[in-house]
Amino acid sequence: MGYPDTRGAQDEALIERAKAGDGQAFDELYAKYKRPILNFIYRMIGNKETAEELTQETFVRVYMNLSTFSPKGKVSSWIYTIAGNLAKNELRDKKYFHDIPLETIVVNDETSVKLSDLIAIHKKNPEEIAEDKELQESIQKIFDTIPEKYRQVLVLCDVQELSYEEVASIIGCSVGTVASRLSRARAIFMKRFGADLGGAHHKTGNDL
DSSP, rough: OOOOOHHHHHHHHHHHHHHHTTTHHHHHHHHHHHHHHHHHHHHHHOOHHHHHHHHHHHHHHHTTTTGGGGGTTTTHHHHHHHHHHHHHHHHHHHOOOOOOOOOOOOOOOOHTTTTHHHOOOGOOOHHHHHHHHHHHHHHHHHHHSOOOOHHHHIIIIIIOOOOHHHHHHHHHOOOOHHHHHHHHHHHHHHHHHHHHHHHHHTTOTTOO
16 A cells, blocks of 8 residues: 655645645745756756756746646646756757767666766765766766657656656656666666766866
């Protein structure tokens, strides 16, 4: 017997209050999801200023479409879906990334398990984040090389720590597809991350 989804119920209550014109309720929803959504969009497109703009646009659309929210779905999934669509549109318009050949990926599954420890650096305190600025930049560059459909699953599952079911709802696919894409995305990331670390000791002043 599962536990009730209290977070989901709280979000739905905020939505209902916001629908009724309660501005404070919407402010609470915004405060709760602003940082996760900003982090999600930034990891998707790799540009901080644009990510901030798209985060604002996400919540404008949430507000403008409060009446269309269906109680059958999760509020968080609805917000992430809006943010994900905006991020994908931006990627297609600006062409921020290029695909890499997936058939060349070879990775040890045991190593892939450590991925969340490497990329969840948004959980650190400000001092640790500042110290790891170079690592953050390196990680984001790797994210920028991962094809969109794999990158989206990687960010939602391993950075945002959403469940497979939530991610499937957000991107409109089966749980099995989420699992498959996540496995491939982790393989791509670990291959690129390992290559980046290996090359770090051989960089010159002219290296990117």
